[in-house]
Amino acid sequence: MVILCLSFSPDIRSVSSSLVKMSTISHAVAGSAGGIGANWGSQSSHRLPPDIVVRMLRENGIQKVKLFDADYDTLRALGRSGIQVMVGIPNDMLATFASSSKAAEQWVSQNVSHHISNNNVLIRYVAVGNEPFLATYNGSFLRTTFPALRNIHEALTKAGLREQVKVTCPQNADVYSTASGLPSGGDFRADIHDFMIPIVKLLSDNGAPITVNIYPFISLYTDANFPVEYAFFDGDATPLNDGGTTYTNMFDANHDTLVWALQKNGFGNMPITIGEVGWPTDGDRNANVRYAQRFNQGFMTRLSGGGGTPMRPGAIDAYLFSLIDEDDKSIQPGNFERHWGIFNYNGQPKYPLNLGTTSLGTLVPAKNVSYLEKKWCIMKPNARLDDPHVASSVSYACALGDCTCLGYQTSCGSLDSLGNISYAFNNYYQKNNQFEEACKFNGLGTVTRADPSVGNCKFNIMIEPYYGGVARILGSIHKTLGLVVVLMTIFFLECGVI
Numbered sequence: 229m230v231i232l233c234l235s236f237s238p239d240i241r242s243v244s245s246s247l248v249k250m251s252t253i254s255h256a257v258a259g260s261a262g263g264i265g266a267n268w269g270s271q272s273s274h275r276l277p278p279d280i281v282v283r284m285l286r287e288n289g290i291q292k293v294k295l296f297d298a299d300y301d302t303l304r305a306l307g308r309s310g311i312q313v314m315v316g317i318p319n320d321m322l323a324t325f326a327s328s329s330k331a332a333e334q335w336v337s338q339n340v341s342h343h344i345s346n347n348n349v350l351i352r353y354v355a356v357g358n359e360p361f362l363a364t365y366n367g368s369f370l371r372t373t374f375p376a377l378r379n380i381h382e383a384l385t386k387a388g389l390r391e392q393v394k395v396t397c398p399q400n401a402d403v404y405s406t407a408s409g410l411p412s413g414g415d416f417r418a419d420i421h422d423f424m425i426p427i428v429k430l431l432s433d434n435g436a437p438i439t440v441n442i443y444p445f446i447s448l449y450t451d452a453n454f455p456v457e458y459a460f461f462d463g464d465a466t467p468l469n470d471g472g473t474t475y476t477n478m479f480d481a482n483h484d485t486l487v488w489a490l491q492k493n494g495f496g497n498m499p500i501t502i503g504e505v506g507w508p509t510d511g512d513r514n515a516n517v518r519y520a521q522r523f524n525q526g527f528m529t530r531l532s533g534g535g536g537t538p539m540r541p542g543a544i545d546a547y548l549f550s551l552i553d554e555d556d557k558s559i560q561p562g563n564f565e566r567h568w569g570i571f572n573y574n575g576q577p578k579y580p581l582n583l584g585t586t587s588l589g590t591l592v593p594a595k596n597v598s599y600l601e602k603k604w605c606i607m608k609p610n611a612r613l614d615d616p617h618v619a620s621s622v623s624y625a626c627a628l629g630d631c632t633c634l635g636y637q638t639s640c641g642s643l644d645s646l647g648n649i650s651y652a653f654n655n656y657y658q659k660n661n662q663f664e665e666a667c668k669f670n671g672l673g674t675v676t677r678a679d680p681s682v683g684n685c686k687f688n689i690m691i692e693p694y695y696g697g698v699a700r701i702l703g704s705i706h707k708t709l710g711l712v713v714v715l716m717t718i719f720f721l722e723c724g725v726i
Contacts, residue, residue, distance in 0.1 A: 264531060264583055265292030265312075265547035266570075267504055270299060271554040273659050276575050277694045278305035280594050281552070284575055285311055287592040289585025294503065294547045296358060298339035301696050307347030314353040314396070314547075315339060317380070319360050319369055326375035329382065336383040340393060351393055355503075356380050359400040359441065361420050373397065374426050381430065394436035397427055398503040401442050401482055404489040410470040411481050411539070414488035425493060432498050440486055441504035441549070444478040444523070448514040449562060460519075461526030473538045479505070479527070484539040502546035506570075509578055511563030513637035521579040524548065524570065532584035555630045555659070563632035574599075574691050598692040605657035605667035606650035608674045613645055617670040622652045625669070629655035633685065640685035650680055651687060658690035 268281065282305045285293060295302060296316040306313055317325070317335070325332045336354075343349040356377045360369035381395045403424060406413035416424045431438055444459040457463030461477050468475040475481040483500070490498050507523040508515040527546075536542045553569035571577055575594025582589045611618075625631070631652050633640040640651055653673045660666035667673040681687045 263291045263545065264289075264528065264585065265294055265314075265545075266290050266551040267294045267296075267547050267549045268302070268551045269296055269554045269557070270302070271556045272552070272573065273556050274573065274691050275694050276552065276573075276594060276597065276691065277696060278302045280575065280596060282306055282309050282311065284571070284592065284594045285309070285551075287586075288583060290551075290583070291585075292352075292547065293551075294355065296355075298335075303339075303343045303349050303351075304347050307343065307349045309350075311350065313349055313351045314355050315351055316355040317357060317376070319357050322357050322360065322369055322372040322376040324376075325356075325379050326372040329379045332376070332379035332383040333386060336380065336387055336389075340384070340389065341387050344389070344392075353436075354380055354384070354393060354395050355439065356395055356397050358398050360397070361403050361417075361423065362400045363402050363417075370420065370423050374423065374430070377427060377430060381434065390434070394431075394434060396431060396436050396439045396501065398439040398441060398501075401440055401486070403440070404486050406485050406488075410468070411473075411475065411484040412470050412488050414485035415492055416489050428490070428493065428495055428498065432495050437499040437501040437545070438486075438490070438495075439501040439503040442479055442482050442502060443505065444482075445507050445514065445519075445564075447478055449512060449564070456514075460522055461530055462522070475538065480537040483537045487537070487539040499545070500540065502544060504549035505546055506549035506568050508564035508567040509569075510567040510639050511559075511565070511632040511635070515564040515567060516637075516639075517579050520570075521581065524581055528581065528583055559632060563635060563638075566630060566632050573688070600658070600662050600690050600692060602679075602689055603662065603675050603677050604650075604680055604687050604689070605653045605662075605673050606676055606680050607646055607653060607669075607672055609646075611672045613649075615670075615672060617672060618649065621669040621672055622649055625652040625656035629659050631655065640682075643682065643685060647680075647682065647685075651685070654680070654687050658688060661690065661693060 266285070278301050286309060290311070292312045292314070293306065294314040294316070297318060298315045303313070303315070321335075325335065340351055340354065344351055357369060357373050360373045377395055377397055381390075384390055384393050384395065402417065403420060404414055404416050406415070415421070428438060447454045448456060448459055455465045457465035458476075459478050461479070463477060465476070468481060473484075475484070483502075486500060487496075490496060490500075505527060507520040509517050509520045527548075531544055531546065534543050536544055548570060550568040550570075552571045552575065553567055553573045555566050555573060557565045559565050569578070570581055570591065571594070574597050577591035577593055580590050583591070586592070626634075629652060632638070634643070634648055634651060635641055640647075643651060649672075653667065653669060657663075657666045657673070657675075664675075667675050679687065
């Protein structure tokens with residue numbers, strides 16, 4: 229994810245280009261374009277069963293899904309669903325595929341051919357890498373991305389899938405920039421220009437799109453002076469004038485900077501996929517339900533209207549980021565990283581959102597979700613806040629749990645000290661499947677049947693862990709090891725080691 233800042237009219241301000249790394253993370257199906265897709269990540273402590281997610285996708289009319297790996301159970305669940313799939317190859321596998329065509333052929337056989345032939349999965353794209361040229365990677369994947377892309381493409385050709393399945397390479401929007409501060413000044417970043425052109429050419433020669441991730445939210449996160457209204461599609465910020473072309477929002481300006489970059493390098497007609505676009509709901513003062521609903525509904529209205537951008541009128545092909553919150557994502561970029569979903573961890577909608585794909589006009593929740601017992605871990609009411617074990621207990625709970633809802637202007641930002649401690653305790657307790665030992669905390673914790681939620685601050689009950697398919701045996705081992713870890717944690721806490 230990236231912020232690409234452009235120069236605004238003098239009465240707004242001039243914003244210089246700046247880059248920021250976000251961890252993570254349209255799809256034109258061999259001859260079609262348009263339609264909404266969703267990114268389905270897997271960095272969650274408790275995943276919803278894939279069958280439940282696939283049903284939720286279908287009931288919401290989501291036609292495409294973008295994965296960050298090639299998880300067997302996920303792909304099997306997508307079989308015969310009619311949902312078009314982009315499978316992913318992580319960056320840490322690029323070197324292997326760059327150096328070995330045999331490894332690429334084996335991966336395609338196991339993760340593409342197998343699921344198409346045996347499970348009737350509509351795999352249409354293989355995403356080779358995820359933002360591999362991100363500036364903050366310091367060139368780690370510059371020399372392996374194109375060879376890996378080429379070898380995967382050749383493996384698909386050898387498997388007889390060249391026309392059915394295309395390669396692409398999702399890039400962060402920092403692969404292009406504009407020296408003039410206007411979209412028309414767009415070009416690929418100078419230090420990676422010679423690495424980008426072979427990739428773009430291979431994609432273009434084979435009828436595949438260039439995939440880019442665009443996040444206006446990051447503009448607000450990194451620059452307190454950024455004009456807020458320019459981040460939204462219905463804002464009233466002073467428009468940006470680029471030689472007679474008017475830009476009223478950040479998305480259009482960013483997108484068309486890429487259009488100009490492609491045009492300048494001889495790829496003016498190349499299709500563009502929006503691999504990730506969205507807005508988080510928690511973890512930062514600008515990450516909230518009101519802004520997320522406003523941005524995503526504005527984007528969906530734009531998508532449904534088929535208006536495109538000034539340089540590319542017509543259908544936009546895009547994947548919302550993301551489908552479901554992921555509580556195990558790295559928060560190195562910011563606490564908001566775990567809150568991009570339009571659905572909560574349990575498949576329940578966060579806010580009304582009309583995707584324009586069903587007659588209901590709102591999101592359809594996941595069905596048949598199983599939860600753990602209705603009980604919570606809180607700090608004992610008679611425990612002292614100055615107890616010497618409080619600080620270490622909370623630090624440990626937050627390090628292994630998720631305390632990203634605790635902070636300035638977040639959903640639980642108004643809790644008192646006891647509430648903050650209880651929230652941390654409960655999150656750790658729920659993440660550890662409500663094991664009794666996970667609520668000890670040197671005698672500071674206690675289990676209650678009374679919901680401690682306050683206003684918009686929800687103390688969640690975790691869903692039952694999913695151990696499906698080939699992971700079932702491993703899941704049982706993981707559950708046992710989880711108990712061992714909890715017991716060791718309690719031991720170390722009591723010994724004062726942590």
